[in-house]
Amino acid sequence: xxxxxxxxxxxxxxxxxxxxxxxxxxxxxxxxxxxxxxxxxxxxxxxxxxxxxxxxxxxxxxxxxxxxxxxxxxxxxxxxxxxxxxxxxxxxxxxxxxxxxxxxxxxxxxxxxxxxxxxxxxxxxxxxxxxxxxxxxxxxxxxxxxxxxxxxxxxxxxxxxxxxxxxxxxxxxxxxxxxxxxxxxxxxxxxxxxxxxxxxxxxxxxxxxxxxxxxxxxxxxxxxxxxxxxxxxxxxxxxxxxxxxxxxxxxxxxxxxxxxxxxxxxxxxxxxxxxxxxxxxxxxxxxxxxxxxxxxxxxxxxxxxxxxxxxxxxxxxxxxxxxxxxxxxxxxxxxxxxxxxxxxxxxxxxxxxxxxxxxxxxxxxxxxxxxxxxxxxxxxxxxxxxxxxxxxxxxxx
Numbered sequence: 280x281x282x283x284x285x286x287x288x289x290x291x292x293x294x295x296x297x298x299x300x301x302x303x304x305x306x307x308x309x310x311x312x313x314x315x316x317x318x319x320x321x322x323x324x325x326x327x328x329x330x331x332x333x334x335x336x337x338x339x340x341x342x343x344x345x346x347x348x349x350x351x352x353x354x355x356x357x358x359x360x361x362x363x364x365x366x367x368x369x370x371x372x373x374x375x376x377x378x379x380x381x382x383x384x385x386x387x388x389x390x391x392x393x394x395x396x397x398x399x400x401x402x403x404x405x406x407x408x409x410x411x412x413x414x415x416x417x418x419x420x421x422x423x424x425x426x427x428x429x430x431x432x433x434x435x436x437x438x439x440x441x442x443x444x445x446x447x448x449x450x451x452x453x454x455x456x457x458x459x460x461x462x463x464x465x466x467x468x469x470x471x472x473x474x475x476x477x478x479x480x481x482x483x484x485x486x487x488x489x490x491x492x493x494x495x496x497x498x499x500x501x502x503x504x505x506x507x508x509x510x511x512x513x514x515x516x517x518x519x520x521x522x523x524x525x526x527x528x529x530x531x532x533x534x535x536x537x538x539x540x541x542x543x544x545x546x547x548x549x550x551x552x553x554x555x556x557x558x559x560x561x562x563x564x565x566x567x568x569x570x571x572x573x574x575x576x577x578x579x580x581x582x583x584x585x586x587x588x589x590x591x592x593x594x595x596x597x598x599x600x601x602x603x604x605x606x607x608x609x610x611x612x613x614x615x616x617x618x619x620x621x622x623x624x625x626x627x628x629x630x631x632x633x634x635x636x637x638x639x640x641x642x643x644x645x646x647x648x649x650x651x652x653x654x655x656x657x658x659x660x661x662x663x664x665x666x667x668x669x670x671x672x673x674x675x676x
Contacts (some may be wrong), residue, residue: 320393321349325633341387348379352397356404367406367528377418378399380427389431396421401439403448415445484531491527495520528647541581542605543567550588550602557592559621560599560662572615574663580617581643583662586634587619595623595658606666613666614647622657638662 327333328341339403355372380394395418402414419441426434471483502516547563554561568576584602591600607614647664 289311299440304598310544312658316584318349320396321345322389324394327387333387335460337387340382344379344383348376348383348394348397351375351379352401355401373398373401373406377421381421384422384425384429389426389429392426392431392434392437395419396437396441396444399445400448403445404452408449408453411449412446415442415449418445488527488531491530494523495527498523506577508630541578541585543569543577543581543584546581546584546603547604550584553588553592554600555653558589561602562600563602564604570666571617573645574667576615576645576647577663578665579642579647580615580662582641583620583660585637586638587660589624590634590660591619591621595620595621597657607663611665613644614655614663615666617662618659619661620654620657621658624658 289381289634324345328345331338338586351372355369355376367590376394376398376413380391380398382390385395393662399418400595402411402418406414419438422441423438426437428434435605458585488613498516502520505513505516521535544567547565547567551561551563578625588600591597603616603618605616635649635651642662642664645664647662649662650661651660652658
């Protein structure tokens with residue numbers, strides 16, 4: 280079963296937030312809970328202090344050391360998880376954690392060896408990958424040496440745990456960094472696409488209007504010079520100016536119409552986003568075969584897709600929607616068929632709405648047809664247009 284893109288997007292968003300400083304109270308609570316879960320390994324030191332196994336001075340020193348250790352750990356991981364830092368400050372805090380873990384374990388016993396798990400987590404979450412790769416096994420080796428010094432021999436499971444959790448945190452940190460970089464790259468691509476579109480519009484307008492405006496300017500100057508002595512020739516220049524300006528206006532209108540004309544591929548991508556955002560499980564083809572299809576015919580199908588998706592999102596109450604774009608051979612020739620089917624109600628109206636009526640007229644202009652109505656499990660819209668542009672548009676009358 281295909282994973283819902285919204286679920287993947289939400290998971291990536293939450294993961295990215297974990298690698299950033301919280302900006303509001305919900306993010307602060309969420310990150311605190313996520314980090315707080317891992318404090319379960321402090322249960323052994325806390326139980327050791329609460330059991331009264333040490334003198335009063337040792338118990339007080341143990342509590343102070345434990346509070347200091349947790350404070351340094353949280354200060355390091357809470358802000359820097361997923362952000363590798365080469366600054367001496369992060370390294371100094373990890374050294375402080377290691378020294379506290381070693382001192383508390385030496386002085387209070389093997390129940391405190393679990394503190395090295397947090398040293399390993401701090402290395403994996405905050406250090407660059409190359410540094411983390413060797414500091415994690417060094418942490419495990421230091422814990423093992425201290426355990427042997429204390430006479431503990433059966434601690435290989437804890438050594439494996441230190442290594443696994445440390446390297447797991449390197450993966451989490453790398454995933455957070457990759458998610459942040461992908462978000463930045465996506466924003467950059469969108470900005471570049473917008474810039475490219477602006478440049479294309481500027482080039483097209485320059486090509487359309489540059490020559491016409493230059494000719495209008497030249498003829499205006501010429502008419503001004505002819506006006507005193509040759510009013511008839513000046514009138515001819517003014518007539519030429521009017522003709523050139525009208526043609527320029529037609530060119531601009533055609534250009535704007537081309538920019539406003541929907542593209543089927545773009546509408547398919549937009550349909551996927553719109554349906555997913557509305558909570559509808561969507562199956563939408565990515566790259567339709569539009570080879571040889573006239574631009575007007577593809578545009579008519581794009582309008583049909585936009586209208587159909589709008590109806591699904593606003594009126595149908597559907598949970599699933601399937602979009603298909605197929606080439607079919609009929610008695611009248613090859614056609615390109617768009618089929619949009621959902622499991623919703625299709626709206627409450629019994630008669631076709633204005634949208635479907637206008638869509639039918641738009642398709643008829645390019646020799647296409649529209650079929651829309653309820654089916655057994657929902658609503659289906661089928662739009663067809665000639666795939667080769669050879670159909671007689673007027674034959675449908």
